[in-house]
Every structure is written in structure tokens, then in C-alpha cells.
Amino acid sequence: MAKVFIYPATSLILSDLVARFGHKPLGAALGIRERIQTGGVDSPPLQITPEEPKRGLKYAAVEVPSGVRGRMAIYGPLIEEAEAAIIVTEADLAFGCMGCARTDELILFSLRQSGIPILELKYPTNEEEGIEFVAAVRKFLAGLPKEGEA
Amino acid sequence: MAEYVPKYVGTVTKYVFVESPMMTPGELALRAYEASEGVLIKETCFGLQVTGEPAAVDRLIEEIRSFDPTHIFIKDRGFPPGDPRRCRANLGGARPGYLGHEREFRILRYITHGLEELDRRGEEAEVPEEAPKREKKPMLDIKRLQELIETEEP
Numbered sequence: 001m002a003k004v005f006i007y008p009a010t011s012l013i014l015s016d017l018v019a020r021f022g023h024k025p026l027g028a029a030l031g032i033r034e035r036i037q038t039g040g041v042d043s044p045p046l047q048i049t050p051e052e053p054k055r056g057l058k059y060a061a062v063e064v065p066s067g068v069r070g071r072m073a074i075y076g077p078l079i080e081e082a083e084a085a086i087i088v089t090e091a092d093l094a095f096g097c098m099g100c101a102r103t104d105e106l107i108l109f110s111l112r113q114s115g116i117p118i119l120e121l122k123y124p125t126n127e128e129e130g131i132e133f134v135a136a137v138r139k140f141l142a143g144l145p146k147e148g149e150a
Numbered sequence: 151m152a153e154y155v156p157k158y159v160g161t162v163t164k165y166v167f168v169e170s171p172m173m174t175p176g177e178l179a180l181r182a183y184e185a186s187e188g189v190l191i192k193e194t195c196f197g198l199q200v201t202g203e204p205a206a207v208d209r210l211i212e213e214i215r216s217f218d219p220t221h222i223f224i225k226d227r228g229f230p231p232g233d234p235r236r237c238r239a240n241l242g243g244a245r246p247g248y249l250g251h252e253r254e255f256r257i258l259r260y261i262t263h264g265l266e267e268l269d270r271r272g273e274e275a276e277v278p279e280e281a282p283k284r285e286k287k288p289m290l291d292i293k294r295l296q297e298l299i300e301t302e303e304p
Contacts, residue, residue, distance in 0.1 A: 010247065012167060012254045013261055015225035020215075025226070032228025033162070042154035045235040045246075083286075093253040115287040123257055130260030131267045138268065 002144035005082035007107060008094035009075065013123075014086050017134065021141040026082055031074035048073075060106060067099030072106060079110050084117045084144050086137065091123060117144070158230040162207050166198040166214055167251070169258040170221035178217065185213045192231040196251065197222075199231045220265040223258060 002023045006014035009028040018025035035047040043049045048070050056069025059076035087108065088094075094104060111118060119140040124130040168178050179193040182200070189202035189210045198214075200207055215222055229236045238245045 134264030
């Protein structure tokens with residue numbers, strides 16, 4: 001079972017397809033869950049504490065805004081852990097404030113720099129594209145090592 | 151600063167979305183309760199949230215998928231159900247993250263069609279070219295970094 005980073009990291013479709021075809025999707029929920037289930041200082045809503053921008057220094061320089069470094073503290077370890085990635089380019093739901101936008105750029109840059117196998121797709125807009133989308137994901141995931149092979 | 155004591159430690163929560171002409175979230179919830187075996191289930195307008203020990207949730211998810219494999223979609227959730235930081239009972243309006251789900255919900259019918267069509271065609275489905283295989287690059291060695299700094303290479 002390979003660990004596959006998904007972008008957008010909150011994508012329902014990618015998360016489902018990766019799990020459906022026998023691999024582990026790495027999305028934002030895993031990083032958030034880790035923080036929500038760890039005790040410490042109450043820091044709602046996402047339990048992002050002042051420690052996170054410090055951890056984010058591993059992935060972004062000190063002059064990068066703390067918002068980006070804080071977000072990278074969630075996504076950076078997942079990208080390091082990933083053995084493959086599926087990216088939906090031009091995903092209109094992947095937008096947000098400047099912190100989110102810059103973090104998204106850094107995530108894509110980090111993924112492409114890491115050298116892991118990457119599948120880049122666009123969301124389907126009709127049934128034919130739906131078939132191509134699912135077929136491409138299935139074929140990409142079939143090429144990754146399954147449980148016991150890695 | 152207040153102390154934070156987390157709830158549901160060691161559990162996983164998953165969303166179950168149902169987009170089916172044959173099954174409503176209410177019906178799905180009833181069938182899921184029958185197979186729940188201690189897993190916490192919350193019915194929502196789009197499907198369910200299930201919370202419990204990872205192994206129990208995985209078993210239940212497998213069971214739930216079998217009800218209608220091409221119309222049921224599942225993803226992880228970071229927060230447990232009813233968390234006051236996310237639950238719209240406390241915040242009012244749509245829950246943060248719901249709008250993203252709503253956007254993808256409209257595409258689910260194409261994914262369903264793709265899954266059904268590929269099942270029908272078997273392995274013969276045409277797919278785009280496979281992505282080139284690449285090796286994971288090693289991290290920059292600390293000694294090499296020191297050398298770069300000392301030699302002031304551009």
C-alpha cells in the first residue's frame with residue numbers, strides 16, 4: 001500500500017479513489033486530526049499553536065509569512081511521507097486567502113521537486129471525461145507498490 | 151491560556167457521502183447502524199460521519215461501500231462529530247469545508263459513471279499515457295550544504 005498525497009488536500013473524490021484502489025490517501029484531515037487529538041494549549045479552531053510556524057521553518061525560509069509556515073507544518077510532513085501524488089490542476093475549489101494560495105504554490109513546488117511519481121489531472125466536466133479521470137487514476141495507482149511489495 | 155484536553159483520542163472519523171438514486175442518507179444510516187458494532191454513527195444531510203477505533207471503522211467502511219459501491223464515497227475527517235469548533239449548531243451557517251464538498255458533489259455523477267463504465271469494460275479501458283517513473287531525490291546533505299556556503303557557489 002503506497003502513501004499517496006492528494007491535491008487539493010481536502011478532495012473527497014481523490015481521497016475516495018485512492019482508498020478504493022487500495023492505497024492510503026494523505027490529505028489535510030490527517031494533519032488536522034493529529035493536532036486535534038494532541039493535548040496542550042487551547043488554540044481554536046485548528047489547534048495551530050505558535051510552535052507550528054517554527055516547525056514550518058523546515059519547509060519555508062524565515063522571511064516567508066508565518067501563515068504559510070504554519071500551514072506547511074501540516075502539509076510538509078505529509079509530503080515527506082508521500083510515495084506518490086495525484087494533483088488536480090485548476091481545481092476551482094482550491095482557493096482561499098493569500099496564505100492558502102501561497103501554501104498551495106509551495107505544496108505543488110515541493111511535490112514536483114521531490115521526484116516522486118505524480119499524476120496531474122483536471123476535474124471531469126462530462127461523463128466521457130469521468131471515464132478518463134477514473135481510468136487514469138486507476139492505472140497510476142496500479143503501478144504503485146501494493147502491501148508487502150514495498 | 152486555557153488547557154486543551156482532546157476528546158476521542160485514538161479514534162478516526164470518516165465522512166460517507168451517498169449520491170445515489172437508490173439510497174437516501176437516512177436509509178444508509180439505518181443499514182450502517184445494523185453493522186456498526188460500537189462505531190459512533192451520525193447521520194447528515196449528505197450521508198454519515200462514522201467515528202471509532204481505526205480497525206472497527208475500516209471494517210464498517212468496507213461494509214458500507216458494499217451497499218452501493220459506485221455511489222458511496224468516503225474521505226477522512228480531522229474533527230470528531232459535533233465538535234464545537236466546526237459544528238454548525240454552534241457556528242451557524244454552513245460548516246467550514248462544506249462548500250468544497252458541495253462543489254465536488256456535483257462532479258460525483260461523472261466519477262460514478264467512470265467507475266461503472268470501467269467495471270463494465272474491465273481492463274480494456276483506454277487511459278492517457280502513464281506518468282514517467284522517477285526516483286525520490288535524496289535530501290541535501292548537511293556537509294554538502296556547508297561546502298556550498300564556504301565556497302560561495304551561486
